[in-house]
Amino acid sequence: MKLAYLMNTYPVTSGTFIRREIAAIEQTGVPVTRFAVRRWTEALVDPLDQAEQARTRYLLSGNAAGLVLAMLAELLTRPHRVARALPAWAGLWRAGGGFVRHVAYLMQAAALRRQTAAAGITHVHCHFCTNAAAVAMLSRLMGGPAYSFTVHGPDELVNLPAQGIAAKIANAAAVIAITRYCQGRLREHVSADLWPRIHIVHCGLKLEDFPDTAGNPRGETLVCVGRLCPQKGQVHIPAAVAAVRGRFPGLRVILIGDGESRAAIEAEVARHGVGDMVALAGWKSNAEVRAAIADARALLLPSYAEGLPIVIMEAFALRRPALSTTIAGIPELVDAECGWLVPPGDHDALVAALADAMAASPERLAAMGAEGRARVEARHDLAAIAPRLVSLFTAA
CATH class of the missing domain: 3.40.50.2000 (Glycogen Phosphorylase B;)
Known part of the structure; x- marks a missing residue:
């Protein structure tokens, strides 16, 4: 397995737990390639966050031209794969968020698919069931690597249908809830046959x-x-x-x-x-x-x-x-x-x-x-x- 993590904005001052989790996984002998949609615009105080920012590949920040080229390349060379992602993309769009935003998701998915293919990535894990999980799902449907995501709350649990949660769970290889409460909220939105896919794994500390x-x-x-x-x-x-x-x-x-x-x-x-x-x-x-x-x-x-x-x-x-x-x-x-x-x-x-x-x-x-x-x-x-x-x- 070659593993990547994909976040919406990373690193951020309040997201130390993700950096620690990645470091712990790498200590097991599994390298992790870091991806994020955008760079955090505020100052990073901790030196470890500053170093982590330098290691992260950004799909959107400073890469508008790259997104357009990636999308064109996918349309020209793999149109059938792009077509396979369109029903799920349309479902996300209908759930809310605006047309332009969801076009951006599709373009980010194209860029992620191409970059993970070039790096030999076989699995992508996301934190939070919002933007990054949408990009990972669309990338998977376009022929990209399998994906999973961790759901935390609270904001992402406010209106799960608007996040397209049912499709994200149905297409994911695994879903991680950090608490029993979170697991229960997710189960409300999918059929019982998908419940075994939702695992409880707590966040943790490097003791x-x-x-x-x-x-x-x-x-x-x-x-x-x-x-x-x-x-x-x-x-x-x-x-x-x-x-x-x-x-x-x-x-x-x-x-x-x-x-x-x-x-x-x-x-x-x-x-x-x-x-x-x-x-x-x-x-x-x-x-x-x-x-x-x-x-x-x-x-x-x-x-x-x-x-x-x-x-x-x-x-x-x-x-x-x-x-x-x-x-x-x-x-x-x-x-x-x-x-x-x-x-x-x-x-x-x-x-x-x-x-x-x-x-x-x-x-x-x-x-x-x-x-x-x-x-x-x-x-x-x-x-x-x-x-x-x-x-x-x-x-x-």
Whole structure:
């Protein structure tokens, strides 16, 4: 098997888990060729992401002429194969997204088919069931390599029919869901005879990057890691901090990340007068994120929409409990033994959980941290996950 990974935009600051997964697969002895539709336009902070960008082949970014030539070449030399892809292409177009976008998908598929053929690629794996999976499916129908894709959520699960999910699953060699919740959502859209094609394989960590030496949770700092956006719910943090300020005047919350909600969060910080307690630190490198979590008492992630956040796994690997919400796959990893779960957007529940986290004894925090570490070692170790992925790809 010669393997390629195809992503829509890669690498991105919030996509470290994909880079880690690729590296783990290569450690099994299977080289991976990286493809992406487009280059991320924001600055990459981590040196490993910067190096990964240099290794990635881009179908669209800086390659408009190449796409046109690839499409013309396929039409001239393999018109019957292009015709075979047209019914599926028309189905994607009818599902939504606009004619021009779907013409671009077809052109990207032609370029991918030709580049994978030249490289001898036999299998393409995509992350997310959106654009990249559409391109991989069309490439397959045009005579390209078999493909599979991993579905995470939350955005891609909002309107699965508009993603053409039934056709993507039907034509895929394998589909990977990262949680039971995700698997169930996918099964709703295909017949039962296709259910065995949908496997649960968790995302994971390279545990060597998280040595079990962080010690027990300590201090009065909580860390929130993620893009600053409405889905992550960080805008609720200042009000919750203000509500417990009298009991825990030493509380500090550090928000690592950036995004469109920054101004709204800053306004809430000012409105509640907690500028001395809530700090917006911007994006940090992977090493800086690990250090911040290791120095914290717990992770705080009051999200409205998630799949299963990698940062919770990172916190658990560092023996830090997590305070998060009862959505999607999060309850499959987090419960009262290793953290706190609250309904998203519930101010009173968030305040109560925040107060409980701050009041927890060192012994209780240590027990929660130990349970989190044990769960990550059992379920989210890339050293065990990567061979399973390779086995699925090879069988496919």
